[in-house]
Amino acid sequence: MTSTRAYGGQSAEARRAGRRERLMDAAYTLLTEHGPAALTVTGVCGAAKLTARYFYEHFDNREALVQAIVEAETDAVIEATLAAALTAEGGPQERAVAATRALLATTDADPRRLRMAQEHDELVLRMRQVVADRMVERLVEHAEVAWGPMAGDVRPERLRLAASLAVGGVLQLVADWAAGQTAMDRDELAEVAARFAVQTGIAVLS
Template sequence: MPSSPVANRRYRGSSAEERRAQRREQFLEAAIQVYGEQGYRNATVKAVCEAAGLTERYFYESFSNSEELLVASFQAVMRFLFGELEKAIAEASGGPVERARAMLTAYYEALQGHPQSARVFLVEISGVSPAVDQALEASLHEFGDLIARTLSPRGDGSAASDPLLRAGVVGGVIHVALKWISSGYSQPLHEVVGAAMRLCLVLRGR
């Protein structure tokens, strides 16, 4: 069905669709801030709307409920995080081990530099509902694939074909992050990366 002329009308240089997309981004940024400060379970739609500077009417224009917003904000965090990791891998010199070390360094730097996003990624996403758990599982699978591809000489993920082993390594990398964050980032970054690197090298049989 063709869109209506009203839907396509531009306001101050922006179409209705562009303004809706902008409001959605405002809600995502606000959710990451509010969930990072208060926790998802303590946050309300009203609190997110206030942080976004928008009304609840606009909230329900983009999201059916808070759970849907949590998934969307989590996915936004993951897109940013994977973008940082891919960039670090592409810019790293040396072989697979050096690329993996650069990737892990970028991972922990991103968590340290964006503590609110880190809380959404590591804490608030867990155990909310089956739908949210599914989003988490998909991201963990993607993370495991990225680690395996980075450590593979051919970049094809052949460093570990065992999905259980990949899952164990990803879980270890994340638990290192949780321990580091809970300590107030007390250990130097290179020590944290070194610990995670030893876990990842299991995928190469070392």
């Protein structure tokens, strides 16, 4: 039976959740500052100031830790982006602009996300692919929000193609912006990325 006794004002469950968060936060920082080679159990535990016992309390191995980071980051980015699109007033372009601005805001809100957008290491690219795949899934689910009623009677494979092209293009624009490879400011980038996503969908779905 798991103990729920409070210690220092925190329950055992809260302390356990706190340790998990510390491990993930330390690992994310190590990954973005020193690369995947720094993601060792010893390195993560040292950065989190916890023993290996607590690492294995939450993660079976390094891959499980990486997966947890990917899922947490993906959920944070997608939920902010989707919430902005669903609450924005206007048509597809206005909703796409709101979503893109939210994506940019969540990207540069944490310097580690900006570094992730610039890196090209195999592990980082794999993590970014997971984010892209999840974004495609959510865009397909909310296709009518993105492209209006025209998306309501389209074959699933055509919807997925439109979503894949739109997400891929927008993420590349954001990556170029994060790396300083575009002269566009934030507002211009949001407008261009939104227009690309909307017009790409219209072209594929028409």
